[in-house]
Amino acid sequence: MTLPEQPARPRGSYAKGVARRQEILDRAIEVFAQRGGTRTSLRAIAQEVGVTHAALTHYFGSLEELLVAVYDESSRRPGDNEYTPGEVTPAEMMRRSAEENRAIPGMVQLYSTLNATAIDGNHPAAQAYVTERFADLRARLAAQVREQQASGTLRADVDADLAAALVIAASDGLQIQWLLDPEVDHAAALRLLDRLLSTPES
Amino acid sequence: MTLPEQPARPRGSYAKGVARRQEILDRAIEVFAQRGGTRTSLRAIAQEVGVTHAALTHYFGSLEELLVAVYDESSRRPGDNEYTPGEVTPAEMMRRSAEENRAIPGMVQLYSTLNATAIDGNHPAAQAYVTERFADLRARLAAQVREQQASGTLRADVDADLAAALVIAASDGLQIQWLLDPEVDHAAALRLLDRLLSTPES
DNA sequence: GTCTATACGTCGATAGAC
């Protein structure tokens, strides 16, 4: 739900040009979706969006903030399946989310780029966003693990927080391997992890 | 082992300035180790190494190839524990390797940067290196999994190749989460995965 | 308030002098 009061605010800004900003963001998302994460300079994006590169910095402040906005918006959009019902297993939830991202060509690259940007210091906005996203995701998955441990679906002898971090890490890492070598079966490996985490059929 | 005949060859080059190249590479490794992966422009590295940036491109061709050379050399160096004995479990092997990398400050960032570089297309040298490294690692781990399945240490009902990809992915993904939030326990999560993969104590 | 034009410093890469 994330609070119903939230029309279309730019996140941190004091409402600059809300409508126009959204318009530009929509175009930028299309651009990122079509081309891969490759060749994404501020100027190239601006040209395809149809504005000057200075207009982008006007609305987004910097390239890293634009990347964050594009990823955030387009990851929030597709199925609105944040807060999925608790019946699916944790790895299955990551699998579905990753599958949606993989349907959009540039998305996985954008995600990896964003992670690398966040990692290397000197990019506080990206770092804050990615760090918070990981923390949220871990908390949500851990809660789900605890639920399903209580209902007997998942093994009770695993630490929920560790399992949450493990499932996220597995999904992210498998996506990278899959990008470099499509023979790596992201879905099958996550299904394996799910099976390892579930209670033995005894 | 990787063939004993290999004195110090630059990898793909036709022997430009072998000794001098190695000298520069050694210095570059120290530089990467000390500072984080941050602030690593070709010119900055050159300045600290004590040459001009043109000299670096002379020996390494491009920045991406320098990154590959630095990572390759310094990951091969520390414990020479490629091809570890088969007694340790797969996740334990990744855990040890990651621990060594984490002891060198800039190493984890360099690894992530390299992965991102390989992913985004337009960097064929990095892509080829990382792709091959993943394939090698998967093959080695999968063989190890099969061994330990035969000896009864690991569960026999998991696909060895999937398990190998899963363990590598988990280790890589956990390192990223750990970099952004040191509370994420890389070693503990890998130990959990190891336990999930091992045969039930029945 | 929106956006363009423009300039600044730095980047990776290359050509040619020495």
Added chain:
DNA sequence: GTCTATCGACGTATAGAC
């Protein structure tokens, strides 16, 4: 074999047109 000089492109910052 290494450096100087130079290139086009990059992200960012600012001044001012509308």
